[in-house]
Amino acid sequence: MNRNNRSDKDQEINERETPFWNPFRNGYHLPIATKLILSYLPIIIITSGVFTIVGIQLISNRIMSEAQENVRHDLNSAQEIYQSNLLHIHDIVRLTSERFFLTDAMVAGDIESVKNELIRVKNVENLDFLSLTDANGIVIFRASNSDAPIYPKIYDELVSAVLSQKTTVVATTEISMEELEKESPSLVEKANIKIIDTPKARAKNETEQTSGLIMKSAAPICDHQNKIIGVLYGGVLLNKNYKIVDEIKQTVFEGERYLGKDIGTATIFKDDVRISTNVKNNDGSRAIGTRVSEEVYNKVVIEGQPWVGRAYVVNDWYITAYEPIRNIHYKIVGILYVGILEQKYLDIKKQTILAFLSITLAGAVIATLISYIISQRITVPINKLVSASREIAQGNLNPIVNIKSDDELGELVSAFNTMATTINEREEKLKEFTKNKIMESERLAIIGQLAANVAHELNNPLVGIITYSQLLLEETPKEDKSNEFLNKIVIQANRCKDIVRGLLDFSRQRQPDTTLININSVLKQVLSLLENQALFLNIKVILKLSELPMVIIDQSQIERVFMNIILNAAEAMDGHGQLQIETNLDADEGFVEIKIIDSGPGITEENLEKIFDPFFTTKEAGHGVGLGLAISYGIVREHKGNISVKSKVGTGTTFIIKLPVSIHGNMRFQ
């Protein structure tokens, strides 16, 4: 039993000292701060995770769509540069055709005089060819091949257009190797391009590209009657001519480079073959002869649609835009392409994502720190309250917790402080009360002892006085005056004897005489003695007796207790009223309870404190000594019982006596 108690206590201490881990009970015990942080963490992680995923997705999409938008704009700019080159050729040819020396020579049929001037114009304007036809479109002079014999020309789409529309035309157009040779043999070699296979390029059987793509303009030469007397046409070969693509690179991309590569590239395709480009092979040479992918070819050349997207160009990924180049009959003869190195955007994307991740991570760390601070703000006061509670438990009743907070915690702290103050005040009052009670008990004990000694000492002389005065009284005749005095001596001496006996009873100088008896029968016995007395004639006695177990008591002493209390009640009611006597068994507490309830005037609060004091009486001298209740109190306490009183002035008084049921041998009688 003892050992069990001890181990319970040990466990309690253990629990108090190790709040985090108790392997013998419920496993881990996490502090409230950790629990709070753990409950915030999933929210922080889920929120940051979702934000990061959505944010990265949005950023990626935004960057890539921005890149595509840029490349679309760049293609428009490239288109304008291409058109301005066409217009330049258009202007040269038109302005030359309108010059008087040419008109005059044509009218006069003297082309010899203009040959040199046409050769000069061709050279100055960097044209690859500049030729003259008669009014039927038959070539009569080629500035780029002036010495060769003139081959008759069967059909030229631009010259035909000029003859039918009488206006200057300009267009990109294809030219066969034979036609090129006629215009200028040196162009044949320039136009010849070897086809090179690259990954993802469109498959093709040819190994060579011999025909050319040219920018060509043709203008009418009219006489003074505005009749066409000839046509002047000229142009440039685009094969291996890098002027336009480099102009696009410089103008649109400002020649910007990234990781040793040109960021922006431009290409002119003839059909699907690169004939002019600044996309480079791995060896740094221009990727002439490489081809477009099947996907782009189908979209741009077959369907005639522009194409914007990510594409593998020669040896790297580019964000690209392709657009068809059409001839004068709107037939697709080539493709104009611009592309921006994808790596730059991938790196921007990577950097942005990294920055985004760092911000999210920093945000998560800050959120965790804030949650830590918040949890600390909650747990610090709680911990202070816990240690203050422990201090109270250990007896320090002044642990005021100093925390100011305008929330529930503040209220809890203030309630705790109020509680501590109240407990402290109550403890002080209890101490004072106990001290008074002890002093009072000591005082009563001294008085009791004193009274017992005095009574004991007076007893023998009193017996002598009573005996001798009684003898003297018997021997003195009645008519003798001394008889009356002696009678008074006997009466007063007997009264003294009663007082002395009372004092001896109070100080328990008598031997106990215990029996096993039912309290109900003791009560009935007392009532049968009192009922017929005059004082009880007008008192209504009500008995409410429950079935009770036998108790071991000194019957005569307990009778005396009942007698005292019932007599007091009858005297207080002055012989008129109601007296109720109840008995009950309190099995749980192991007591027999006797209640004696009267309907008398009650006892004032002031007197209520003193009624068990010896010699306290409100009765006139000669009527009461004030020992009845003091003796009763002593007797009940000797029986290990308890006597108490409740009273209300004007209503009545209730005396409650409790006597223990099992008192085998533990009654202390002196």
Ligand SMILES: Nc1ncnc2c1ncn2[C@@H]1O[C@H](COP(=O)(O)OP(=O)(O)OP(=O)(O)O)[C@@H](O)[C@H]1O
């Ligand atoms: N039922 C009661 N109703 C009102 N006052 C009571 C009652 N019982 C006791 N008292 C008061 O308590 C006082 C003390 O009672 P206690 O029995 O000790 O002495 P006493 O009756 O005055 O004298 P005695 O020594 O003759 O009994 C009484 O004087 C009375 O004032």
Ligand SMILES: [Mg+2]
């Ligand atoms: Mg009395």
